[in-house]
Amino acid sequence: MKTFILSLAITLGTATMASAATQLGEAPYRYTTPAAQWAESFGNHRAVLKIDKPADVVTLNYEWRRHDANVAERQFLIIDAATGDTIPNVYRHAVDNERCIISFGPVTKAGEYYFYYLPYKVQPGGGFYYLNYLPKEAAPSQSWNAQRLQTAETAEAVVTEVQSRSNFDSFFPMEIIALQSEVDAYRKANSRDDSFYLFAEDRSNAVRMRRNLPLAWMAQPQGAIFTGKAAPNEYYTFQVAVWSPTQAGDEISYTISDLRSATATIPASAVTCFNIEGVDPNGKAFTKVVSVPAARVQPLWFGIDIPASAPAGNYKATLTITARNGASHSLPIEIAIDGQPIADRGDSEPWRHSRLRWLNSTLGLDDTPTSQYSDISFNGNRFECLGRSITLNKDSYLPEKIDSWSNSVLSRPIAFVIETENGVKRLKGTFEVQKVTRANMSGQWKAQDADLEITADLKFEFDGWINYVYTITPKRELTVKDIRLEIDIDNRIAQYVLGAGLPGQDMPQSYQGKWDTPEKTVNE
Numbered sequence: 062m063k064t065f066i067l068s069l070a071i072t073l074g075t076a077t078m079a080s081a082a083t084q085l086g087e088a089p090y091r092y093t094t095p096a097a098q099w100a101e102s103f104g105n106h107r108a109v110l111k112i113d114k115p116a117d118v119v120t121l122n123y124e125w126r127r128h129d130a131n132v133a134e135r136q137f138l139i140i141d142a143a144t145g146d147t148i149p150n151v152y153r154h155a156v157d158n159e160r161c162i163i164s165f166g167p168v169t170k171a172g173e174y175y176f177y178y179l180p181y182k183v184q185p186g187g188g189f190y191y192l193n194y195l196p197k198e199a200a201p202s203q204s205w206n207a208q209r210l211q212t213a214e215t216a217e218a219v220v221t222e223v224q225s226r227s228n229f230d231s232f233f234p235m236e237i238i239a240l241q242s243e244v245d246a247y248r249k250a251n252s253r254d255d256s257f258y259l260f261a262e263d264r265s266n267a268v269r270m271r272r273n274l275p276l277a278w279m280a281q282p283q284g285a286i287f288t289g290k291a292a293p294n295e296y297y298t299f300q301v302a303v304w305s306p307t308q309a310g311d312e313i314s315y316t317i318s319d320l321r322s323a324t325a326t327i328p329a330s331a332v333t334c335f336n337i338e339g340v341d342p343n344g345k346a347f348t349k350v351v352s353v354p355a356a357r358v359q360p361l362w363f364g365i366d367i368p369a370s371a372p373a374g375n376y377k378a379t380l381t382i383t384a385r386n387g388a389s390h391s392l393p394i395e396i397a398i399d400g401q402p403i404a405d406r407g408d409s410e411p412w413r414h415s416r417l418r419w420l421n422s423t424l425g426l427d428d429t430p431t432s433q434y435s436d437i438s439f440n441g442n443r444f445e446c447l448g449r450s451i452t453l454n455k456d457s458y459l460p461e462k463i464d465s466w467s468n469s470v471l472s473r474p475i476a477f478v479i480e481t482e483n484g485v486k487r488l489k490g491t492f493e494v495q496k497v498t499r500a501n502m503s504g505q506w507k508a509q510d511a512d513l514e515i516t517a518d519l520k521f522e523f524d525g526w527i528n529y530v531y532t533i534t535p536k537r538e539l540t541v542k543d544i545r546l547e548i549d550i551d552n553r554i555a556q557y558v559l560g561a562g563l564p565g566q567d568m569p570q571s572y573q574g575k576w577d578t579p580e581k582t583v584n585e
Contacts, residue, residue, distance in 0.1 A: 182195065
């Protein structure tokens with residue numbers, strides 16, 4: 062015999078960037094965002110080209126420094142900025158993640174041109190993107206072919222800037238890769254005897270690449286001091302990326318000293334590494350093993366809980382990262398604290414990433430509703446919270462009616478269906494309330510017949526979250542054809558859906574979702 066435990070849950074409820082040369086001193090181009098967005102179908106990235114004269118063949122040597130996969134499989138479009146005309150022929154000499162060398166033509170006049178290299182199919186509406194990039198362009202025509210490249214009059218296209226359709230789309234600076242030659246030179250200048258390297262990064266530049274190093278890091282010597290600015294009462298965050306070029310860095314751990322200024326101290330206990338430690342959804346502290354695979358980058362996010370009473374000053378500490386094999390490297394850190402206290406810890410400005418501390422929140426775990434929520438109301442088979450009410454079927458104790466601000470969500474009662482070789486089970490059960498507080502109600506529903514014994518542990522919470530955990534125990538050998546939850550929703554009220562295997566989208570007329578993992582089995 063096997064007992065199956067199933068868990069069901071129902072929930073109610075344009076700027077221009079500074080030039081790369083200014084930022085890094087090494088980037089070959091300016092990275093900008095235009096005042097007006099171009100057509101989405103061209104993709105989110107382009108190089109702006111200057112061509113000084115008309116020519117049958119124009120050659121472009123573009124050091125695009127990309128980390129994405131299959132860069133040579135995307136369609137290339139060369140478009141006259143003045144007329145919108147497309148150059149008909151593109152010949153690829155060499156295309157890889159570091160560089161794109163192509164010829165194109167004919168170009169009938171000098172001027173500005175756009176090179177789009179990531180055009181994609183535009184998806185109508187919103188939700189999960191299910192289309193793809195456009196495939197490679199057609200080969201050059203017979204009248205403009207590879208042989209002509211050797212004899213025709215040629216010109217050179219010069220990249221004047223690299224643009225993204227919006228700031229959100231920009232690759233700069235954290236997705237502009239360092240060339241392999243630059244990485245080799247960096248390792249030679251900052252030898253670590255095949256051990257790992259540390260790169261500190263401000264919270265405004267989230268580490269995005271795991272297989273490549275940003276060009277920006279090539280200007281950061283190993284052991285250089287990391288400086289940041291914070292305000293009193295801010296939850297200040299920053300990153301330390303661990304890069305292990307040749308061997309894995311197993312079981313990364315950290316220590317940090319107290320942060321001391323001339324007049325005050327912030328204890329080391331105020332520092333958290335969210336990758337390594339935290340508080341789980343049940344409010345219990347945990348630690349986690351983090352390892353860095355060879356030739357990979359592992360970003361570590363740190364947070365410092367700065368008290369509102371922290372006096373202005375430069376607070377200094379030493380952060381040390383250690384691997385299980387004993388390899389250990391340190392970073393000096395200096396945080397300048399100044400200004401007025403931030404009332405909301407920085408949470409209203411997402412770029413500060415202060416909300417990371419919410420991962421360790423225990424808010425809502427006690428028996429008191431959080432601020433702005435009201436106490437629950439539970440009476441017999443009716444549950445109410447914050448303008449919503451759920452009426453439970455007295456036999457199944459599943460919702461038979463859900464009203465949200467006077468709108469009826471269900472078109473018929475929710476049904477938990479067990480279908481055997483003899484048909485659908487029609488079990489009627491009893492419910493026992495186990496606990497009722499201001500914030501939640503819990504209890505157990507039980508039902509049985511000659512074939513099965515079923516229990517469901519229920520919990521209703523003040524924010525509208527409802528959880529059912531079913532345990533189904535057969536009393537004899539039994540063939541079960543299907544176990545399913547049937548939810549009929551009035552799509553005049555609930556027009557959108559998310560979950561049960563669906564992305565955020567319009568409510569479908571019908572949908573059959575499946576559990577994406579096997580059910581948990583006990584008592585075998």
